[in-house]
Amino acid sequence: MTQSTWGNDMAPKKTVPLRDKQITRRRLISAVGSLLAKKGFKGLGVNAVAREAGVDKVLIYRYFDGLPGLIAAFAQQEDFWPSTLEMAGGDLAQFSELPLDEKLALFAASFIQALKKRPLTRAIMAWEMIEPNELTEELERVREESIMAFFQMFFAKDRTGIDLQALVMLVGAALSYLAIRADNIDVYGGLDLATDQGWDRIASAVNMVIHHVIPPA
Amino acid sequence: MTQSTWGNDMAPKKTVPLRDKQITRRRLISAVGSLLAKKGFKGLGVNAVAREAGVDKVLIYRYFDGLPGLIAAFAQQEDFWPSTLEMAGGDLAQFSELPLDEKLALFAASFIQALKKRPLTRAIMAWEMIEPNELTEELERVREESIMAFFQMFFAKDRTGIDLQALVMLVGAALSYLAIRADNIDVYGGLDLATDQGWDRIASAVNMVIHHVIPPA
DNA sequence: GACATATGTCACCAGTCGGTAATATAACGC
DNA sequence: GCGTTATATTACCGACTGGTGACATATGTC
Known part of the structure; x- marks a missing residue:
């Protein structure tokens, strides 16, 4: 995800990446959740998750060592199963x-x-x-x-x-x-x-x- | 699928296509069955089915108007549900x-x-x-x-x-x-x-x- | 024989997939 | 200011997908 540094006045083409690892991680994790809720596990791939998170897919590999790692991280923080x-x-x-x-x-x-x-x-x-x-x-x-x-x-x-x-x-x-x-x-x-x-x-x-x-x- | 016209004596490189529509149709239909049994409905695509049948995928379109038609034909002739x-x-x-x-x-x-x-x-x-x-x-x-x-x-x-x-x-x-x-x-x-x-x-x-x-x- | 049709193969297309290397830029220490 | 590291983007790779057009060969009719 990127965000504009200035307002709309200067018609800025460039956007500034957030560069916050924690936020990016959370974006990815919650993207898994929303994608899973929306489409089910169909189309739950690196490309789709990255698109949903508004983030590049390479970060999935860097931060989670691949999609399984990301999904594991997602599963840990979810109460997906009743206690x-x-x-x-x-x-x-x-x-x-x-x-x-x-x-x-x-x-x-x-x-x-x-x-x-x-x-x-x-x-x-x-x-x-x-x-x-x-x-x-x-x-x-x-x-x-x-x-x-x-x-x-x-x-x-x-x-x-x-x-x-x-x-x-x-x-x-x-x-x-x-x-x-x-x-x-x-x-x-x-x-x-x-x-x-x-x-x-x-x-x-x-x-x-x-x-x-x-x-x- | 192809089959040899001669024995092995002439080392025939060429094989002869069967050219029997009914047989080819059956091959495709049963390929759906075996593929479904082997892999489940995952990987049940035109390419995989054609490969399994040993037939070109274009015939799926010609004979069944696409994969849904083929699967429908398969479903009709199977007793997939107990009577x-x-x-x-x-x-x-x-x-x-x-x-x-x-x-x-x-x-x-x-x-x-x-x-x-x-x-x-x-x-x-x-x-x-x-x-x-x-x-x-x-x-x-x-x-x-x-x-x-x-x-x-x-x-x-x-x-x-x-x-x-x-x-x-x-x-x-x-x-x-x-x-x-x-x-x-x-x-x-x-x-x-x-x-x-x-x-x-x-x-x-x-x-x-x-x-x-x-x-x- | 010649020709038309039925049947099957091949080659290609654009799109998506998972995955990676190279690069750009921000943030921080000095 | 400079340099290093962390963070994110871009561009690409090979493999596979569904789908189609061009072509080849066999079969049947005259």
Whole structure:
């Protein structure tokens, strides 16, 4: 990016580069974000990112050692994946005292909300499905760790005798799939993915399943 | 593709083009399939398809009016989506007489098998998630119709009072997601996606849910 | 045989991609 | 002022993309 040193009076053809490494870095990082949100991971190349940032692409190599490095930097500073706290509904202590079925229901509702407000996360999840590379593998690893830690913390020592882990992951998989699809289609198998009412119906169905599988104490 | 007119005795440098439109068309169509299975929809371009078919890319334009036309021709002749019969386990009459919970369980098992043996379908499903275009929309429409027809035929007039449609679609979404992920990763949330045992566990969890939600009569 | 048509190959185009070297300019120390 | 370093731009490279026109060869008809 360049900026004019003078006003418009002198009709200055020359512009003055900013020459601020930190600002340039931030420009590039946020360009990844906006580009990812706008186009998805399609067209996420050095040229496009540099264009979006208004900066020369060579700086991607100088500051980040290439596009993977830049994307890694982007991923680090983004909360692209919901935290344990968020998946627990915002209050860990309170969450831990809930009966099992309510824990699961709260988790499902929180997970829906978390996905709904993260278009970038949905884009990255879609990305992971079709282009495995060293970056998506890293994001993958972080996510697997996070979700396993969450599961261990709250569901590990159940004595219901049912496969709680498989149940949680099935719900997570279904919600992930529907959230991603919602970016492309309005209806899936008759389910309305475009409106809040449609998602309320989905959440209700999940709750119904949970409360049938785990009868309240 | 070319083939030698003589044996190897004359050391023939020249090869003779086949000059059979139907064969060439088939070569191109099947090249789309194998390329889709090998690389997914990434690198599914005119150049790559022509290379895979061993044919010049200009024929794609001449015979199919471009890549979309070729892909449409490919999609028409493929059973890329399981039929109602297949989703019912192979015997419609028998299926229709099962109690509801067993219907659902059989559907889930059949759906898993159907996805497992269709790498192209998985690739296309992944494609639909990120690149909506006129082709994927068509496939989408076919699929939505098919799945709704199946649902209507067997589950419409339930009187359990629960949201059966949402339940079926949740299961379908979860299984679709896991099947697609299985092409990229071996483990999802602790679930083993790479082995038959892992999928048995998933199927068991689905059955568990079904039988809890819909108690056998 | 001659000719027209169907089929296939080749060569090229402009555009984009990831990547790099050479250069210009700003900022800072002296 | 001078020189050095940090920052950014320009210009280019080879490879690939989708797409097209000119050409070559085989097939079928008369």
